[in-house]
Amino acid sequence: MRRSILALFVIALFLDSAIADSPQPSDHAPLDGFSAPHALAERLWENKFRAIPSAQNQRDSMQLLSARPHHVGSPYDKQNAEWILSKFKEWGLDAHIETFHVLFPTPKRRLLEMTAPTKYVAKLQEPVVSEDPTSNQRDEQLPTYNAYSHDGDVTAPLVYVNYGLRDDYDQLQRLGVSVKGAIVIARYGNSWRGMKPKIAAEHGAVGCLIYSDPRDDGYFDGDVFPKGPMRPDQGVQRGSVMDFASNYPGDPLTFDRGDANAPRYTASDAPSITKIPTLPISYGDAQPLLAALTGPLAPEEWRGALPIPYHVGPGAAKVHLVVESNWDIKDVNDIIARIPGSSEPDEWVVRGNHHDGWVNGAEDPISGQVALLEEARSFGELLRQGWKPKRTIIYCAWDGEEPMLLGSTAWAETHGAELRQHAAVYINSDGNGRGYLYMEGSHSLEHFMNDVARNIEDPESKLSVFDRDRMADIVNAKSDEDRKQLRERADLRMEALGSGTDYTAFIDHLGVASLNLAYFGEDDGGIYHSIYDDFYWFTHFSDTNFAYGVALSQTIGTAVMRMADADVLPYEFTDFADTMQKYAKDLQKLLQDKQEEAREREQELKDNDFQAAFDPRHPTVAPPAEDIPPYLNFAPLENALDALNKSAERYKAAFSKAESAGFPGAEKQLLELNETLIQSERRLTDPAGLPRRPWYKHMIYAPGVYTGYAPKTMPGIRECIELRRWDDADAQIVRVAKVLQSEAALLDTASADLDALKP
Amino acid sequence: MRRSILALFVIALFLDSAIADSPQPSDHAPLDGFSAPHALAERLWENKFRAIPSAQNQRDSMQLLSARPHHVGSPYDKQNAEWILSKFKEWGLDAHIETFHVLFPTPKRRLLEMTAPTKYVAKLQEPVVSEDPTSNQRDEQLPTYNAYSHDGDVTAPLVYVNYGLRDDYDQLQRLGVSVKGAIVIARYGNSWRGMKPKIAAEHGAVGCLIYSDPRDDGYFDGDVFPKGPMRPDQGVQRGSVMDFASNYPGDPLTFDRGDANAPRYTASDAPSITKIPTLPISYGDAQPLLAALTGPLAPEEWRGALPIPYHVGPGAAKVHLVVESNWDIKDVNDIIARIPGSSEPDEWVVRGNHHDGWVNGAEDPISGQVALLEEARSFGELLRQGWKPKRTIIYCAWDGEEPMLLGSTAWAETHGAELRQHAAVYINSDGNGRGYLYMEGSHSLEHFMNDVARNIEDPESKLSVFDRDRMADIVNAKSDEDRKQLRERADLRMEALGSGTDYTAFIDHLGVASLNLAYFGEDDGGIYHSIYDDFYWFTHFSDTNFAYGVALSQTIGTAVMRMADADVLPYEFTDFADTMQKYAKDLQKLLQDKQEEAREREQELKDNDFQAAFDPRHPTVAPPAEDIPPYLNFAPLENALDALNKSAERYKAAFSKAESAGFPGAEKQLLELNETLIQSERRLTDPAGLPRRPWYKHMIYAPGVYTGYAPKTMPGIRECIELRRWDDADAQIVRVAKVLQSEAALLDTASADLDALKP
Numbered sequence A, B: 001m002r003r004s005i006l007a008l009f010v011i012a013l014f015l016d017s018a019i020a021d022s023p024q025p026s027d028h029a030p031l032d033g034f035s036a037p038h039a040l041a042e043r044l045w046e047n048k049f050r051a052i053p054s055a056q057n058q059r060d061s062m063q064l065l066s067a068r069p070h071h072v073g074s075p076y077d078k079q080n081a082e083w084i085l086s087k088f089k090e091w092g093l094d095a096h097i098e099t100f101h102v103l104f105p106t107p108k109r110r111l112l113e114m115t116a117p118t119k120y121v122a123k124l125q126e127p128v129v130s131e132d133p134t135s136n137q138r139d140e141q142l143p144t145y146n147a148y149s150h151d152g153d154v155t156a157p158l159v160y161v162n163y164g165l166r167d168d169y170d171q172l173q174r175l176g177v178s179v180k181g182a183i184v185i186a187r188y189g190n191s192w193r194g195m196k197p198k199i200a201a202e203h204g205a206v207g208c209l210i211y212s213d214p215r216d217d218g219y220f221d222g223d224v225f226p227k228g229p230m231r232p233d234q235g236v237q238r239g240s241v242m243d244f245a246s247n248y249p250g251d252p253l254t255f256d257r258g259d260a261n262a263p264r265y266t267a268s269d270a271p272s273i274t275k276i277p278t279l280p281i282s283y284g285d286a287q288p289l290l291a292a293l294t295g296p297l298a299p300e301e302w303r304g305a306l307p308i309p310y311h312v313g314p315g316a317a318k319v320h321l322v323v324e325s326n327w328d329i330k331d332v333n334d335i336i337a338r339i340p341g342s343s344e345p346d347e348w349v350v351r352g353n354h355h356d357g358w359v360n361g362a363e364d365p366i367s368g369q370v371a372l373l374e375e376a377r378s379f380g381e382l383l384r385q386g387w388k389p390k391r392t393i394i395y396c397a398w399d400g401e402e403p404m405l406l407g408s409t410a411w412a413e414t415h416g417a418e419l420r421q422h423a424a425v426y427i428n429s430d431g432n433g434r435g436y437l438y439m440e441g442s443h444s445l446e447h448f449m450n451d452v453a454r455n456i457e458d459p460e461s462k463l464s465v466f467d468r469d470r471m472a473d474i475v476n477a478k479s480d481e482d483r484k485q486l487r488e489r490a491d492l493r494m495e496a497l498g499s500g501t502d503y504t505a506f507i508d509h510l511g512v513a514s515l516n517l518a519y520f521g522e523d524d525g526g527i528y529h530s531i532y533d534d535f536y537w538f539t540h541f542s543d544t545n546f547a548y549g550v551a552l553s554q555t556i557g558t559a560v561m562r563m564a565d566a567d568v569l570p571y572e573f574t575d576f577a578d579t580m581q582k583y584a585k586d587l588q589k590l591l592q593d594k595q596e597e598a599r600e601r602e603q604e605l606k607d608n609d610f611q612a613a614f615d616p617r618h619p620t621v622a623p624p625a626e627d628i629p630p631y632l633n634f635a636p637l638e639n640a641l642d643a644l645n646k647s648a649e650r651y652k653a654a655f656s657k658a659e660s661a662g663f664p665g666a667e668k669q670l671l672e673l674n675e676t677l678i679q680s681e682r683r684l685t686d687p688a689g690l691p692r693r694p695w696y697k698h699m700i701y702a703p704g705v706y707t708g709y710a711p712k713t714m715p716g717i718r719e720c721i722e723l724r725r726w727d728d729a730d731a732q733i734v735r736v737a738k739v740l741q742s743e744a745a746l747l748d749t750a751s752a753d754l755d756a757l758k759p
Helices: A003-021 A036-051 A055-065 A075-090 A166-174 A195-202 A283-291 A362-385 A406-414 A416-422 A443-454 A465-476 A480-488 A504-510 A535-541 A547-565 A574-607 A635-660 A667-678 A715-722 A726-755 B003-021 B036-051 B055-065 B075-090 B166-174 B195-202 B283-291 B362-385 B406-414 B416-422 B443-454 B465-476 B480-488 B504-510 B535-541 B547-565 B574-607 B635-660 B667-678 B715-722 B726-756
Strands: A094-116 A152-160 A183-187 A207-211 A278-281 A318-339 A344-354 A391-398 A423-428 A435-441 A514-521 A701-703 A711-713 B094-116 B152-160 B183-187 B207-211 B278-281 B318-339 B344-354 B391-398 B423-428 B435-441 B514-521 B701-703 B711-713
Touching: A036 A362, A036 A547, A055 A075, A055 A362, A055 A535, A055 A547, A075 A094, A075 A318, A075 A362, A075 A391, A094 A278, A094 A283, A094 A406, A152 A207, A183 A195, A183 A283, A195 A207, A207 A283, A207 A318, A278 A318, A318 A362, A318 A406, A344 A362, A344 A406, A344 A416, A344 A547, A344 A667, A362 A391, A362 A535, A362 A547, A391 A406, A391 A547, A406 A416, A406 A504, A416 A423, A416 A504, A423 A504, A423 A547, A423 A667, A435 A443, A435 A465, A435 A547, A443 A465, A443 A514, A443 A547, A443 A574, A465 A480, A465 B574, A480 B574, A504 A701, A514 A547, A574 A635, A574 A715, A574 B465, A574 B480, A635 A726, A667 A726, A711 A715, A715 A726, B036 B362, B036 B547, B055 B075, B055 B362, B055 B535, B055 B547, B075 B094, B075 B318, B075 B362, B075 B391, B094 B278, B094 B283, B094 B406, B152 B207, B183 B195, B183 B283, B195 B207, B207 B283, B207 B318, B278 B318, B318 B362, B318 B406, B344 B362, B344 B406, B344 B416, B344 B547, B344 B667, B362 B391, B362 B535, B362 B547, B391 B406, B391 B547, B406 B416, B406 B504, B416 B423, B416 B504, B423 B504, B423 B547, B423 B667, B435 B443, B435 B465, B435 B547, B443 B465, B443 B514, B443 B547, B443 B574, B465 B480, B504 B701, B514 B547, B574 B635, B574 B715, B635 B726, B667 B726, B711 B715, B715 B726
Parallel strands: A152 A183, A183 A207, A207 A278, A344 A391, A344 A423, A423 A514, B152 B183, B183 B207, B207 B278, B344 B391, B344 B423, B423 B514
Antiparallel strands: A094 A318, A152 A318, A318 A391, A435 A514, A701 A711, B094 B318, B152 B318, B318 B391, B435 B514, B701 B711
């Protein structure tokens, strides 16, 4: 084809699509990172895109992918991987499977019995529900267990430890109760489940039971399955208890697949495997055990919704726990599909959701996987219509997320060097529900994601999902200050990333700016990691018409397209700087509170006030004296925040000016600018990693060493304060200040590059 | 006897008792209202007094008085009255019984059945417990019922209304649920029980069930009876549901026995009788009813501890309720014992505790009655040793408190004119437990009671009960501000008086400065108004060794003696003024909060924010628009508070100066001063009473029209704001200001009187 004809053809195509889409006034609105004509084209392509995802396809795919149990190493997991691969290929994507070999233990023996004061043998079995056609696939179901529990056979008195957090053990000490030599029973919730055996072992326990209390996960919140969506009395939450947060996620036997020199462990000495045997149980099995406890009454906030007085124990209640696993190496199969970038192929937009489940896993993870598949199918369609993304898009269907991010970690580590160089963003989902858009991620993407949310329509209210979030947050705000911020701040605040899903290696290990997205909030349920998380449950109780599944495809697909197509990558740093300011203030407040608490405790101990509050019938122990936290030198951090703030404002002005000018200049200039910007999140990492956990390189976000799911922001500093490691705190402040100064310097370079753009 | 001999004799007696008691340095400490020599003598008499009350006597008396059911009109109630009379007489007190004839309904028919979707007939019967020897006295036990419920036979759908407060109905409205034509089921707690049928009827309900949820009164707080002290599944809280707070307590058929022209009603038109049939039930009987409800899930804070999802209803659940009473006139027998004052006999110190129970009533009221009896016995002993109280002491064992303060109200109204003239203080108790001293009362007595508490030893910690309260409050304080106040304010704050026990007519109707005292806090239980409130329960689970019974005798006896013996009545008004300041600030804050809430709601309605928070699967209704509360004129109150503050400070200085000088002057001067001071609480009343409830004359304290037990401070103003009666609010502010100005004027007179005392 000659050039002039090609040009005409392109114009014709453009006009055609413009007419077909009849651009609305809103399609002419500016779009961060796009020149005005590119913004219009992008909006029209996005409009086309958002019309494609199909609820029926999502439904059909979910029915297929969740038809049988598909945990790591199962035949159906492999079959699903092959099917996903075939679909990616069918839609025209360049796809392949990458296989890794990882340690994945499965149950060999499980026994739990109370031997005194009465005998009770725990069922450890989720019953078949006649209405639910896949609940009877017992031969293929993984029994209820906690993966990466240490093997063990122990008999010991039982002690109830609430959620099993460190504070709970402090309270137990005040009640005069020790767990040394005991088996603890903790309820699920308020931390990554693996923290419970970890903290229990640190306090001398020899075994750990974890149960779902109906207060948190059962009838307290509604009718139970199959009458309603909530957890029935014999429902059990499976799940990994790997201690990834203090060590690393992924295969326990090796640390960093990208590094040939990483140490290799055996199953018996791998640091991320629990120190004590651990087993999850239902509230049906927990009730007889808890009812048998004597000893002090549990503090009020410890009491759940079982119809018993919650005693802490110990007492006559003695239990026998046996946990033994098959410590096998299994394959995990990641399906990787690529859409090559047309003009900046070495800048990557990565998108993922896992495909393995604990059992049938319809909500977790298939509801997210089917949204991802519809995005991929729609992109195939757009490509056929002539859409040419500027950057490379990589779609990933991860395997082995459930055991602990096995597939994504292995892939991210293996491709670490490339990803560090090329990845502009990683966008994750891990299932989907119904309700509000939940956004969490890197704060350089906060403004970007808010803009995407402004362009997605909520299927129920027909408001934008941004407006729906904002307005409902106003109604439900806990304080006038929150409400004021919701009304006055342009963007909704995004939560920081903790862990528990596949973004972990990207953000924490590699420093790739990441997002985690889902619709939730109107889809209560109690089937998490049970045999009832299946197509029947999902299509009766969750996003039954897949309207929010389509919304998730639209949301994430829009984000992917915008990141892939922009002239200049639409990171924004004033929201980031504002958030860093907030985190720093939070830390200063935390220190101050700890100081005041310690001073108050010192005073009360000195005055003997605890003696006055002592009830001889319910004896308590005064809390131990604590050192009063020293003042810390926050000046380096404050100076860095000042610099960051200034640089972010400068960048914003330069970006806005250049955008108004249509991002003039040579392609090479923009390419270099984008390559600089891609490194902006990497600047927040330090190769030495966080104290005592070098795998975690990000200085701003990390899962908490004692929380797991929940993020710790500026974790080096925060955990020094929380864990009272005063010696190291000033040094950690300096390290955080350093990455923020480095970020400011990068922004100054980028601002100069923008200012230098000339037509 | 010649005068000189008498003088010698008196000196010898004084020396004798001084030697016998070997005065400690602390016995020489000053005592408010006493000259130095009188203070020493008082302290020595008090020391003697506090050594007399006997735990064994309390135990024996409790065993006797609670041996059989002793509700109003029962043979054993009468027998107890005669026995108490005989004891007062035996101890040398001038005692008699005053009998009143009052309406007291008892059960004729009670039926509660669920007719759909399944059949369930409520048991309405507390089972015999074999360990508990009095639980089987079924022939004499009053069946479980609510006294003064309207008769009725209704069948209607059931709706769960949480605690049945007005806010709960606002929430129901937001859930789209109406109670019109329904029978409501409310849980006990958070209000006087009579508010539940009252508010239900105001919302159109046709019947009312009240049950004890195990979250508030059952296994949630510990082992149930007989294993532990908590309410068992078939335990029921009987109780009156008379609407006394909007009308008046006492016999429903007449308003103010002191007034011959007071209207007379019949049982069918008495305003304080409920408008709908009402029945209390156990959680055992409530569970099948609540489990049958469908409709919206109850808001989280509505859910109790039954092992069910709490739905609000309505739905298929239909219940049939029949309540019919014998509307009989019964006798109530108050036992009144008098110790005449030696020098100021027309100034009265009145002390009371009721003796009637709902069934065996060991804790309620006998634990308080046996403390009162030991006080009276001890005073008999002191009188024999030569103690001569300056003022008249009147001991009252009330009957008919449980139905609704029948005995105390009738007596207080009958003797209203005398009491208004003579009563310096009324000191109430209504049972006793174990733990901390709880003090509530008129704030002119706050400093006085704090001083008493400084002189009573806690039997467990051996600290003073003042120190124990203060130190434990510091440990349990909810805010730094509270803690600071506990450390820095000389006196512990005393709660205002609401209602629910026998001080009501004294404080609210007559304006007699009152106190209500008890030890509680380490004596959890769930036997309130059930057949299990008996000697077995009390001696197994509450103040088992009667150590706190003795402490209560010591505490109240000391207070009675000090009030009776002081040269100048030890009221103190700077604490009072400080408290009034606090109440005024609370009101201004309340108004401001209401204004902000209304403005916020207006904004949210205007912005349609509720539409965004709407979940079509769980439909809700936006709250109605509310007028924005107007600004009110608090200036009269603020001016009055300034005047009061100044007068209170002036009085304090004058009192202190006069006390240092030994309260010189003629007896007549002191008498006049005391007669002025006695009127100080009366100055806080207004003969016209509170809006729409003229029986309530006190302008500072009242039970809430919609709370009952809980006090409303400056109720005229407060209820205008809470009930949004803006028209009347400014006028009510003026009325409160007026009584405070009048109080200030009285204090100025008293200050001048003190200044005028000359040797």
